[in-house]
Amino acid sequence: MSGEEDAKGSGEGVEDTHEAIMGATYHALCKHGYAHLTMQDIADEFDKSRPLLHYHYDTKDELMLAFVDNMIGWVGGQLAQSDTEDPLDRMEAYIDGFVIDPGEEDRETFALALLELRVQAVHNDEFRSRLSRHYENNVGTIADIIADGVEAGVFRAVDPDEVGEFIYTSLVGARMYQVTMGAQHASRRMRDALAEFVVDDLLVDGRTTGEYSGEGW
Amino acid sequence: MSGEEDAKGSGEGVEDTHEAIMGATYHALCKHGYAHLTMQDIADEFDKSRPLLHYHYDTKDELMLAFVDNMIGWVGGQLAQSDTEDPLDRMEAYIDGFVIDPGEEDRETFALALLELRVQAVHNDEFRSRLSRHYENNVGTIADIIADGVEAGVFRAVDPDEVGEFIYTSLVGARMYQVTMGAQHASRRMRDALAEFVVDDLLVDGRTTGEYSGEGW
Amino acid sequence: MSGEEDAKGSGEGVEDTHEAIMGATYHALCKHGYAHLTMQDIADEFDKSRPLLHYHYDTKDELMLAFVDNMIGWVGGQLAQSDTEDPLDRMEAYIDGFVIDPGEEDRETFALALLELRVQAVHNDEFRSRLSRHYENNVGTIADIIADGVEAGVFRAVDPDEVGEFIYTSLVGARMYQVTMGAQHASRRMRDALAEFVVDDLLVDGRTTGEYSGEGW
Amino acid sequence: MSGEEDAKGSGEGVEDTHEAIMGATYHALCKHGYAHLTMQDIADEFDKSRPLLHYHYDTKDELMLAFVDNMIGWVGGQLAQSDTEDPLDRMEAYIDGFVIDPGEEDRETFALALLELRVQAVHNDEFRSRLSRHYENNVGTIADIIADGVEAGVFRAVDPDEVGEFIYTSLVGARMYQVTMGAQHASRRMRDALAEFVVDDLLVDGRTTGEYSGEGW
DNA sequence: CATGAATGAGTTTTCATTCAT
DNA sequence: TATGAATGAAAACTCATTCAT
Numbered sequence: 041m042s043g044e045e046d047a048k049g050s051g052e053g054v055e056d057t058h059e060a061i062m063g064a065t066y067h068a069l070c071k072h073g074y075a076h077l078t079m080q081d082i083a084d085e086f087d088k089s090r091p092l093l094h095y096h097y098d099t100k101d102e103l104m105l106a107f108v109d110n111m112i113g114w115v116g117g118q119l120a121q122s123d124t125e126d127p128l129d130r131m132e133a134y135i136d137g138f139v140i141d142p143g144e145e146d147r148e149t150f151a152l153a154l155l156e157l158r159v160q161a162v163h164n165d166e167f168r169s170r171l172s173r174h175y176e177n178n179v180g181t182i183a184d185i186i187a188d189g190v191e192a193g194v195f196r197a198v199d200p201d202e203v204g205e206f207i208y209t210s211l212v213g214a215r216m217y218q219v220t221m222g223a224q225h226a227s228r229r230m231r232d233a234l235a236e237f238v239v240d241d242l243l244v245d246g247r248t249t250g251e252y253s254g255e256g257w
Numbered sequence: 258m259s260g261e262e263d264a265k266g267s268g269e270g271v272e273d274t275h276e277a278i279m280g281a282t283y284h285a286l287c288k289h290g291y292a293h294l295t296m297q298d299i300a301d302e303f304d305k306s307r308p309l310l311h312y313h314y315d316t317k318d319e320l321m322l323a324f325v326d327n328m329i330g331w332v333g334g335q336l337a338q339s340d341t342e343d344p345l346d347r348m349e350a351y352i353d354g355f356v357i358d359p360g361e362e363d364r365e366t367f368a369l370a371l372l373e374l375r376v377q378a379v380h381n382d383e384f385r386s387r388l389s390r391h392y393e394n395n396v397g398t399i400a401d402i403i404a405d406g407v408e409a410g411v412f413r414a415v416d417p418d419e420v421g422e423f424i425y426t427s428l429v430g431a432r433m434y435q436v437t438m439g440a441q442h443a444s445r446r447m448r449d450a451l452a453e454f455v456v457d458d459l460l461v462d463g464r465t466t467g468e469y470s471g472e473g474w
Numbered sequence: 475m476s477g478e479e480d481a482k483g484s485g486e487g488v489e490d491t492h493e494a495i496m497g498a499t500y501h502a503l504c505k506h507g508y509a510h511l512t513m514q515d516i517a518d519e520f521d522k523s524r525p526l527l528h529y530h531y532d533t534k535d536e537l538m539l540a541f542v543d544n545m546i547g548w549v550g551g552q553l554a555q556s557d558t559e560d561p562l563d564r565m566e567a568y569i570d571g572f573v574i575d576p577g578e579e580d581r582e583t584f585a586l587a588l589l590e591l592r593v594q595a596v597h598n599d600e601f602r603s604r605l606s607r608h609y610e611n612n613v614g615t616i617a618d619i620i621a622d623g624v625e626a627g628v629f630r631a632v633d634p635d636e637v638g639e640f641i642y643t644s645l646v647g648a649r650m651y652q653v654t655m656g657a658q659h660a661s662r663r664m665r666d667a668l669a670e671f672v673v674d675d676l677l678v679d680g681r682t683t684g685e686y687s688g689e690g691w
Numbered sequence: 692m693s694g695e696e697d698a699k700g701s702g703e704g705v706e707d708t709h710e711a712i713m714g715a716t717y718h719a720l721c722k723h724g725y726a727h728l729t730m731q732d733i734a735d736e737f738d739k740s741r742p743l744l745h746y747h748y749d750t751k752d753e754l755m756l757a758f759v760d761n762m763i764g765w766v767g768g769q770l771a772q773s774d775t776e777d778p779l780d781r782m783e784a785y786i787d788g789f790v791i792d793p794g795e796e797d798r799e800t801f802a803l804a805l806l807e808l809r810v811q812a813v814h815n816d817e818f819r820s821r822l823s824r825h826y827e828n829n830v831g832t833i834a835d836i837i838a839d840g841v842e843a844g845v846f847r848a849v850d851p852d853e854v855g856e857f858i859y860t861s862l863v864g865a866r867m868y869q870v871t872m873g874a875q876h877a878s879r880r881m882r883d884a885l886a887e888f889v890v891d892d893l894l895v896d897g898r899t900t901g902e903y904s905g906e907g908w
Numbered sequence: 909c910a911t912g913a914a915t916g917a918g919t920t921t922t923c924a925t926t927c928a929t
Numbered sequence: 930t931a932t933g934a935a936t937g938a939a940a941a942c943t944c945a946t947t948c949a950t
Contacts, residue, residue: 057913073380075292079941089915094942096913152379158437159376162369163290172438205434206450209443210423213430217422220375221389226426233423237454274930296924306932311925491909507814509726513945523911525947534945586813592871593810596803597724606872639868640884643877644857647864651856654809655823660860667857671888708934729919740936745921747934914948922940929932 060086061096062110065103070149074156079103105166108157112174115154127189128243134182135234138211139227140218152219179208186242195242203242207234277303278313279327282320287366291373296320322383325374329391332371344406345460351399352451355428356444357435369436396425403459412459420459424451494520495530496544499537504583508590513537539600542591546608549588561623562677568616569668572645573661574652586653613642620676629676637676641668711737712747713761716754721800725807730754756817759808763825766805778840779894785833786885789862790878791869803870830859837893846893854893858885 064085072081079100083090097103118137124130140147161167183204189195214230217223281302289298296317300307314320335354341347357364378384400421406412431447434440498519506515513534517524531537558564574581595601617638623629648664651657715736723732730751734741748754775781791798812818834855840846865881868874 053913073377075377076380078939080939088913090941091916091943092914095915098942100941156376158433159373160290160292162437163293168438175434175438175440202446202450205431205443205446206427206454209430209434209447210427211430213426213428213433214422216375216430216433217392217426220379221385221392223392226422229419229422230426233419237423237458241454241458270930295922297922305930307924308926308933309931312930315925317924488909507811509811510814512943514943522909524945525912526910528946529909532946590810592867593807594724594726596871597727602872609868609872609874636880636884639865639877639880640861640888643864643868643881644861645864647860647862647867648856650809650864650867651826651860654813655819655826657826660856663853663856664860667853671857671892675888675892705933730921731919739934741920742922742937743935746936749921751920911950912948913950915944915946917944917946919943920941923936923938925936925938927933927935929934 057088057092058096058106060088061093061103062107065107066111066153069107069153069156074160101166105170108167108170111154111157112170115174116177127185127192127194128239130185131182131189131239134185135207135211135231135239138215139231140215141228142224148219151215155216155219175208179205182207189242193244196244198242203238207238210234274305274309275313275323277305278310278320279324282324283328283370286324286370286373291377318383321377322387325384325387328371328374329387332391333394344402344409344411345456347402348399348406348456351402352424352428352448352456355432356448357432358445359441365436368432372433372436392425396422399424406459410461413461415459420455424455427451491522491526492530492540494522495527495537496541499541500545500587503541503587503590508594535600539604542601542604545588545591546604549608550611561619561626561628562673564619565616565623565673568619569641569645569665569673572649573665574649575662576658582653585649589650589653609642613639616641623676627678630678632676637672641672644668708739708743709747709757711739712744712754713758716758717762717801717804720758720804720807725811752817756821759818759821762805762808763821766825767828778836778843778845779890781836782833782840782890785836786858786862786882786890789866790882791866792879793875799870802866806867806870826859830856833858840893844895847895849893854889858889861885 061082064082067085068081069077071085072078079090079093082103083093086093093103097106124133140151157167158171161171179201181204183200186195186198186200186203190197190200211227211230211234214226218226278299281299284302285298286294288302289295296307296310299320300310303310310320314323341350357368374384375388378388396418398421400417403412403415403417403420407414407417428444428447428451431443435443495516498516501519502515503511505519506512513524513527516537517527520527527537531540558567574585591601592605595605613635615638617634620629620632620634620637624631624634645661645664645668648660652660712733715733718736719732720728722736723729730741730744733754734744737744744754748757775784791802808818809822812822830852832855834851837846837849837851837854841848841851862878862881862885865877869877
């Protein structure tokens with residue numbers, strides 16, 4: 041009987057608690073913003089006491105660093121998925137991944153959290169080294185898609201890194217506009233603009249991305 | 258008139274002091290980041306004491322709000338200049354205005370300060386309303402250039418607002434990548450990419466922007 | 475008998491654990507000092523966890539009190555030994571017992587621990603009553619030696635308690651100087667001075683303590 | 692008019708506050724002991740707020756260090772006085788300075804405070820270097836008296852440093868016994884014993900210190 | 909016995925703000 | 930204006946102690 045409890049109760053208990061702290065940190069960050077985030081704010085989003093945060097993470101900095109890793113890992117998991125081989129489809133999936141439609145508050149909130157960390161990174165070397173690698177991976181992912189497309193003859197011969205960075209930073213810029221200024225649909229308008237000006241331009245032959253304003257490419 | 262009030266004062270002293278506080282705030286913000294910015298940090302960049310800041314601005318929030326207005330005014334002054342009528346030249350000037358080359362630390366620092374404020378805006382309505390208008394102006398400026406170009410027959414018929422926002426948010430995204438992650442030349446690469454994929458595409462007829470990688474268009 | 479109580483226990487396990495805790499407390503006290511001593515510090519010198527300390531001693535105060543008793547018992551054991559009857563030899567042994575030569579770090583450390591407890595005693599009645607008795611015993615021991623010497627006609631007729639306290643407090647003062655201020659050899663210099671000014675003076679007749687600076691009396 | 696106010700109001704204001712903090716620290720230290728001394732305890736002995744302590748001394752350590760210097764300075768002032776040239780009188784004054792009679796609670800309290808700091812010095816290099824110099828001065832003072840006495844032919848030829856350290860450490864040992872264990876009169880008994888066994892022995896010729904138990908030598 | 913997890917009560921420290929001058 | 934001194938509120942962090950297992 042107690043064995044059963046152990047298996048559930050303490051088996052993953054620590055990991056559960058760590059996850060709970062990460063979640064509490066996430067919610068507190070979104071609610072208060074990095075600049076005003078206190079350990080108390082995090083504890084308030086947590087069903088445990090404030091000192092417990094220090095039991096698991098010695099300092100606030102250490103906790104925030106773990107949080108950065110956690111956020112990155114989360115995003116990394118999202119991007120990895122791709123169930124198709126077609127470069128155009130993969131590019132579509134990649135770009136669509138940045139679109140946040142009204143009502144998707146969770147995703148907007150998440151994007152904001154990442155943005156907050158990104159700005160802190162300027163003043164925090166540990167943050168920067170982690171996020172820097174993360175953003176390079178993001179650029180690398182789209183660059184790989186482009187490279188594959190070029191090789192497959194789907195895209196004209198362009199520098200995958202340059203165009204990849206162009207697409208990525210544009211998407212991030214639009215998302216920031218949407219998230220910080222409440223510019224609704226900005227990320228979707230960016231998707232459409234990229235389809236028209238970039239993807240369409242990359243396509244060899246007469247293939248086009250079709251209607252840009254609709255859901256499908 | 259203000260001289261009348263204070264016979265022994267220095268006439269423009271108040272304005273000077275306000276300017277000095279804005280400057281100190283700017284330097285302190287860049288050095289410490291919004292999250293760790295204290296009134297003492299600001300006073301340290303100033304040759305006056307901490308209480309004097311409160312003499313001029315009742316609270317820190319009020320000071321920061323004044324600082325936001327100050328920053329926006331500064332930028333506004335920059336963008337207004339345009340000594341040509343040619344839409345292509347004006348677009349070139351607009352886009353080039355976002356390029357920050359290595360060594361231009363002042364401009365990078367300034368972009369960072371603006372970015373810090375932008376992120377705070379999410380949690381501060383006063384900030385947001387001010388910055389929101391500012392960013393709409395920025396988009397409006399490039400949209401006007403495009404509209405003029407379309408009307409002049411230089412650019413093909415596109416929606417000026419959509420393309421303007423595309424260009425603007427892309428530029429800001431690239432600048433953020435450069436500023437926060439130390440991605441050198443990111444803003445210049447964005448300029449080149451926009452020239453190739455957007456401006457070139459907009460041009461009616463055989464006109465092109467020529468060499469994208471060089472200094473001139 | 476205690477084995478009966480705990481069939482699967484290790485017989486003297488409890489005592490062993492108590493001894494281990496006392497040892498850990500001793501090492502932790504010497505390393506960190508009473509003022510900064512934490513239960514964690516003690517647990518760190520132990521191969522067991524912090525809560526186990528509370529299993530054996532309800533509170534920190536209780537543990538420290540047990541530690542005081544332990545320290546006193548330890549010292550008591552040392553002083554009891556005396557394999558001679560000659561008062562002069564016994565006095566020599568007593569005084570020499572306070573000499574700590576360079577390299578005898580263990581004894582210096584021990585003296586320091588006792589000193590720390592002594593100072594705490596000022597603010598802790600329980601400590602004081604225990605240590606007070608202890609120090610009275612120490613004074614009593616040397617007083618007895620003197621009394622025996624007087625009775626045996628070896629020492630001239632002095633008040634054993636007064637001279638005993640003089641010798642004892644002087645030795646402790648010198649040891650403190652050595653231990654707290656790093657005054658090497660201070661305890662040995664005290665031994666020599668006591669031999670010259672006190673013991674020599676006490677001796678009846680032409681007997682002298684001989685060379686003071688050497689090992690023997 | 693305002694000049695008058697300044698001269699009194701703010702002229703010595705800072706020094707007054709510093710002195711008040713030192714005084715509050717002293718009282719709090721005596722009341723609670725170093726091990727349990729908190730900034731709050733100090734503030735409680737002070738008519739100002741807790742943060743003000745940090746305004747004047749950045750950290751608790753810094754405050755305590757200033758306190759050590761303060762204590763030493765205090766003692767230094769006491770010892771410096773000597774209105775006679777006679778070595779024997781000066782030695783009498785020196786030794787008597789260590790006697791604390793019942794009722795002299797202030798002096799007992801002061802001795803305790805110094806003792807607390809002394810024990811902390813073992814774990815605090817800054818404390819130790821300061822106190823070490825202080826104690827060397829104390830030994831040096833009595834050694835000088837002895838040297839003068841030897842030169843003047845009042846004392847027989849002994850090593851002033853050795854005998855000085857003997858006298859000094861003995862006095863401190865007795866005072867510690869009195870202060871920590873409540874051994875009333877211990878310091879006075881030490882005075883008498885030193886007079887009988889040491890001073891008397893040092894005197895050349897038939898001069899003696901006379902009755903030891905009375906006030907005069 | 910033994911421990912990882914958890915917590916309440918404190919401790920030092922920070923900081924925006926105010927006050928007396 | 931200008932500032933040194935002062936403070937209330939809250940911040941991060943510590944620590945003895947307890948609890949569930």
